Amino acid sequence: MAPFDLTEYTDTELEELLREVFNETNRRQQVAQGPAQVDQAIKDYQAALGRVDGGEWVQPGSAVDAYPEGATVTHQGATWTSTVAANVWEPGVAGWREAAVQDGAPATWVQPSGGADAYKTGDQVTFDGEVYQSVIDGNVWDPAAYPDGWEKVA
Template sequence: LNTAYLAAAGVEQGQDWRQPTSAVDAYPLDWTVTHGGKTWISFVAGNVWEPGVSAWREVVEGSDAPAEWVEPTGAHDAYNSGDQVTFEGAVFESVIDGNTWSPSAYPAGWKAVP
């Protein structure tokens, strides 16, 4: 329903982020927006959060490197096994589900990717 509502309101994928006013105009899972000079993709359904704060992942175009690690705010945006991030200039892959720690805070939850 969110996708249909957004389309009816003239909101399209890739447009500038705007603060949703309710669950009705919240961003659906996998919706892309631009914000702060970056492109973001919604990591959850019913996303009302600001990109860079919670429930969004940065889309890194034209690069083989994954997006910078962003501290999750809860289970809804935690990293899962296989998710890759760039952290302090290196690439890491989560080896656990529900990973809310940085590679330096909990090294056992991550492996370096060569």
């Protein structure tokens, strides 16, 4: 962006420019803070409904009572963690990852339904009795189908 000479502006033009800069800066801050504010509002609403992290999954009726990213629920005898914000899907369908089993081993690899529940870099799974860690984001392949996407954990 080329510099410009502010001395050429009238006082009125400078005041208008300042208003525009302030408004744009404010807009950018709102856009940046919006997702965190929505996430907090959902968490507050969930708490008001009496839902606790790790509690039994309840089908959300809308985005207002959807589960935030990172929320944990129990469903059909397993513990699940939401992998997306505003999650309205049933665990085991999309947008959830089964939590590690009780012995500390990662959950068994399951075929992701798409980007919403694809494995991220650092995610660990148990596959064919071995523990693997994803080395890429958006990983929808099992360690046998795409070995370059996984690293065996010792």
